[in-house]
Amino acid sequence: MSNFHPDQTKLAEYVAGTLSYHETLLISVHLHYCKECQQAVQRLEALGGVLLDDLPGEPVGEDLLQATLASIQNDEPVHRARREEVGRYYRHPEVPAPLQKLVPRGFDALPWRKLLPHLQVCDIELSPQGPKISLHRIRPGGRIPRHTHRGSEYTVVLKGGFSDALGDYNPGDYLHRDADHEHEPVAAESEECICLTVTEDPLKMTSWKWRWMNPFLS
Known part of the structure; x- marks a missing residue:
């Protein structure tokens, strides 16, 4: 169990997606080990969802809605293929999941x-x-x-x-x-x-x- 953690501000920035690449990598690796921070991130994500739900809605035109749905549908096979590729090639048991691509062979x-x-x-x-x-x-x-x-x-x-x-x-x-x-x-x-x-x-x-x-x- 981890005893030294990123502070809550860093975790909030991680959830918001505002950290740099290297900071995101560090916290992702820490989260691989730390259930306490995993739970904190889940709470922050839930809070973010509640805050978004409370924002006033904006009307969306039919053309924009259909374009967005089409984009999601077209992108899904690509995202699925990437996940399968990662799962196929990066599975060294010694290496934490967020580092697998950088250290594929251990x-x-x-x-x-x-x-x-x-x-x-x-x-x-x-x-x-x-x-x-x-x-x-x-x-x-x-x-x-x-x-x-x-x-x-x-x-x-x-x-x-x-x-x-x-x-x-x-x-x-x-x-x-x-x-x-x-x-x-x-x-x-x-x-x-x-x-x-x-x-x-x-x-x-x-x-x-x-x-x-x-x-x-x-």
Whole structure:
């Protein structure tokens, strides 16, 4: 069960469809694990439906009504085919459903690169105008040197767990870190830890032993 969640404002924006792609992906992955937030989203969707029902109606011309119905009917086979395609090709049991398209063959098949002695990274979505979406893989018991962040970093734990001075984190937990947070994550001893992360800017090593890496992380 998840213990760290997006706030209610983020969930409301998720329901309203006003979040960016990367924020929507993060919350979708969190919802895969978290029944508490699933229920909160259902309540928000129900509330949105009630509010829509209370809005005054506007007359709709017959031509517009028929065009809308025809559009829905024409689009349905396309939507159904897409759902069937996703179900046919993206079913790796280790990967949460919202990530299946980005990680279709499982975590082990990804082109991981070693960033630190206990840490591997794989960038799964890069946009020149937006944050970087990556997976981080920490060996069992591995310690990531103390660091902070030049910008916001969002994390959802996918497998295993880790801890720092602020808490213990397990699958589904949703975290936000920024320049005000300095931490030194340590993976659980029992198994490797894999996290989905979205970073606006590279992390910044604050441990004297690892500060030499900062120019290479920019």
